[in-house]
Structures are given as structure tokens and as C-alpha cells.
Amino acid sequence: MDTTPAAWLRERPSLTGTPPALHPDAVPDDPLALFLNWITAAAEAGVAEPHAATLATADADGTPDARTLILKDVDERGWAFAGTRSSAKGRQLAVNPAAALNFWWQPVLRAVRVRGPVVEAPAGESAADLAARSAAARAGVADGDWVLWRIVPNRIEFWQGATDRRHTRIVYTREGDRWLRSWSGGDGTRRGADEEGRG
Numbered sequence: 001m002d003t004t005p006a007a008w009l010r011e012r013p014s015l016t017g018t019p020p021a022l023h024p025d026a027v028p029d030d031p032l033a034l035f036l037n038w039i040t041a042a043a044e045a046g047v048a049e050p051h052a053a054t055l056a057t058a059d060a061d062g063t064p065d066a067r068t069l070i071l072k073d074v075d076e077r078g079w080a081f082a083g084t085r086s087s088a089k090g091r092q093l094a095v096n097p098a099a100a101l102n103f104w105w106q107p108v109l110r111a112v113r114v115r116g117p118v119v120e121a122p123a124g125e126s127a128a129d130l131a132a133r134s135a136a137a138r139a140g141v142a143d144g145d146w147v148l149w150r151i152v153p154n155r156i157e158f159w160q161g162a163t164d165r166r167h168t169r170i171v172y173t174r175e176g177d178r179w180l181r182s183w184s185g186g187d188g189t190r191r192g193a194d195e196e197g198r199g
């Protein structure tokens with residue numbers, strides 16, 4: 001680096017991906033379907049590890065923490081990830097069972113944010129997840145320390161950047177047993193019950 005960090009950083013390109021066609025009015029009612037659509041599109045666009053994501057948790061006093069991990073499963077029960085109970089995330093989730101999970105898929109200029117309470121999977125599922133790991137990955141994990149958790153989202157944001165910076169943001173919020181959907185972006189239009197605008 002032969003310049004200041006700020007100057008060097010300013011020269012790095014951002015929003016260099018190629019956003020696919022997106023029609024916010026035509027996305028599925030269920031955010032799980034849209035998530036599966038986007039993560040497979042990311043893989044097809046060349047994202048080598050589209051299931052790698054940043055998980056944010058917080059200590060009991062609210063101090064945030066974040067780390068990279070792998071999405072292990074996703075279905076109507078939630079977005080599943082795994083690790084040890086004795087890890088920082090394990091300790092944080094024990095006192096503060098809520099998290100946010102962030103995906104960034106550069107080639108398609110897309111990001112997804114998943115947020116909500118976290119529940120621990122039944123012990124049999126955690127054991128099955130550990131058993132599916134390689135012997136090397138299992139080594140050193142104490143009995144009962146491996147946990148599969150699920151974020152049960154109450155809010156999911158799908159963000160797609162545009163090279164002209166007219167980004168699109170589709171937000172699903174859970175209301176009881178159904179999802180409300182709103183979106184803004186592209187040409188500056190806004191549709192649906194925006195979270196901020198409700199109640």
C-alpha cells in the first residue's frame with residue numbers, strides 16, 4: 001500500500017457485480033422460496049461458498065459479536081447453523097437467544113439479512129449434524145458440546161444493488177403465522193406496508 005489506508009480503500013471498486021432481473025411485485029409470498037431461489041442463483045453465478053454467512057450475536061450486556069459460518073439447513077423451521085456450546089456464539093446464545101445472519105453474494109450484487117430468535121435443535125439433530133462431519137472436524141469436540149441451532153426469522157431482507165445505486169430492498173416481516181412483504185427501490189417506488197410506516 002503506497003498511499004493512506006483511506007485513499008487505498010476509496011479506490012477499491014464496490015457494487016461491481018451484475019444484478020439479475022428482479023421483479024419485486026412477482027416474488028414469492030414465502031421468503032424461504034425466494035431465499036432458495038437466490039442462493040442457487042448465486043451458486044450458478046459462481047459464488048464458491050454461497051452458504052457461508054456472517055452470524056451476529058450479542059453478549060448478555062448487549063455487546064455485539066460476529067463471525068463467519070456455514071448454513072447447514074433451511075426450511076420452514078428456520079435457518080440452521082452449528083458449532084460448539086462452549087464457543088463465544090454458544091455462550092452468547094445461552095444468555096441472549098437471538099441472532100442475525102447476513103449473506104453477501106458479490107457476483108449477483110445481492111445480500112440477504114435474516115433476523116430473529118434462536119432455538120436449539122433436538123439433541124438427535126445436533127448429533128446427526130456432528131456425525132456428518134469428517135473425522136478430523138469431529139476430533140476434539142466434547143460429548144454434548146456440538147449444537148445445531150435455528151434462527152426462526154421474524155424479518156428477512158433481500159437487497160439487490162444496482163450499478164446506478166437505485167438499489168432494491170424487499171422486506172418480509174412475520175405477523176402471526178403469515179408474512180407481510182414490502183419493497184422499495186429501483187425507480188424510487190415503494191409498495192406494501194412498510195415496517196416503519198405501520199402502527
Ligand SMILES: Cc1cc2nc3c(=O)[nH]c(=O)nc-3n(C[C@H](O)[C@H](O)[C@H](O)COP(=O)(O)O)c2cc1C
Binds near residue numbers: 066068070071082084
Ligand atoms: C468459511 C468459514 C466457515 C466457517 N464455518 C463455521 C461453522 O459452521 N461453525 C463454526 O462454529 N465456526 C465456523 N467457522 C469459524 C468461525 O468463523 C469462528 O472463527 C469460530 O467458530 C469462532 O466463533 P465464535 O464466535 O463462536 O467463537 C467458519 C469460518 C469460515 C471462514
